[in-house]
Amino acid sequence: MRDQTTAMDFHHLSFALPAKNEAAKVGGVVAEILELYPTAEIIVVDDGSTDDTAALAQAAGACVISHPYSKGNGAAIKTGARAASGEVIVFMDADGQHDPADIPALLARLDEGHDMVVGARQTGSQASIGRGLANRFYNRLASYMTGHRVEDLTSGFRAVRTKKFREFLYLLPNGFSYPTTSTMAFFRAGYSVAYEPIHAARRVGQSHIRPLHDGLRFLLIIFKIGTLYSPLKLFAPAAALMFLLGSLWYLHTFMQFGRFTNMSALLYTGSVMVFMMGLISEQITALMYRDAGTRDAREK
Known part of the structure; x- marks a missing residue:
C-alpha cells in the first residue's frame, strides 16, 4: 500500500x-x-x-x-x-x-x-x-x-x-x-x-x-521536433543524402566525361556544412536543457 x-x-x-x-x-x-x-x-x-x-x-x-x-x-x-x-x-x-x-x-x-x-x-x-x-x-x-x-x-x-x-x-x-x-x-x-x-x-x-x-x-513543427530533441537525427540524414547524391553525380560525370564537376563539389560542401550545423545545434540543445535542470535544482 x-x-x-x-x-x-x-x-x-x-x-x-x-x-x-x-x-x-x-x-x-x-x-x-x-x-x-x-x-x-x-x-x-x-x-x-x-x-x-x-x-x-x-x-x-x-x-x-x-x-x-x-x-x-x-x-x-x-x-x-x-x-x-x-x-x-x-x-x-x-x-x-x-x-x-x-x-x-x-x-x-x-x-x-x-x-x-x-x-x-x-x-x-x-x-x-x-x-x-x-x-x-x-x-x-x-x-x-x-x-x-x-x-x-x-x-x-x-x-x-x-x-x-x-x-x-x-x-x-x-x-x-x-x-x-x-x-x-x-x-x-x-x-x-x-x-x-x-x-x-x-x-x-x-x-x-x-x-x-x-x-x-505546422510544417515548421517538423523542424522544431528535431531541434528540440536531437538535431543530429534530423541534420545527419540530410547531410548523408547530400553526400550520397554528390558521390553518385561524381561517379556519373567521371564515367561520362572523366572529370569532377562543380555540382559534386557543391553537394560535398553542403553535406559537411549541414552536418556541422547539426553538431552545433546538438550542443546548443544540450546547454538549453542543462540550464533548465539547474533552475529546477535551485527551486528545490
Missing part, C-alpha cells in the same frame, strides 16, 4: 483552460470539472474574447485571468501555468472537446509515477482527414526522434507536474504548438511521459485554426 495520495484524492490540483470566445461551452465545462473536483483550482485564461466568456466562466466558479488582447493559445497556457498553485495542473480546452470524465484516468496514470500524461485522441475524434494524417506523420517523426512511441504529439489535454512543466515555459511558443514543444522537452529532459486513450468531441463554435496559415506553420 503506497503512502502517497492516490490520483483520485489530489488536494493540490489546478486546472488551466485557455479560452477565446467560448461562451457557448465554457460555463458547462467548468461546472463539470467542479462536480468531479469541488476543491480544485480552476483557472480560465480569457485570451482577448469579445463575447461573455469571462463572465460565464466566473459565474460557473472559475478564477478568470483576462488578457487585454489575444496573445495566442500558448501564451494563455503560460499564464495559467504561472498562476496555478496546485502541485499538478490539468490543461484542457474550454470548448467542450475534452470530456472531464477522462480526467481521473489521466491523474491515475500520473500517480503511477509519470511526470506528464497526455490524452491520446483515438480514431474517429474531431480532427479532419487532413489533420489526422498530419498528426500521424508528426507522431511517427517524434517517435523516431525520441526512441519512444508518441501516440499524440499535438493533444492539448494533459496532466503535468507543475514544477517540471514550469521548467520549460520559456521554450513554449505563444501560438498553437505548445503541446509539441512541451512533449519533446519532457522527453529530452528524461522525464516520464505516458498516454491515456480519449475520444475528443467536435468543438462548439468557430475554430481559431486557419488552414493555409497554420498549415505552413
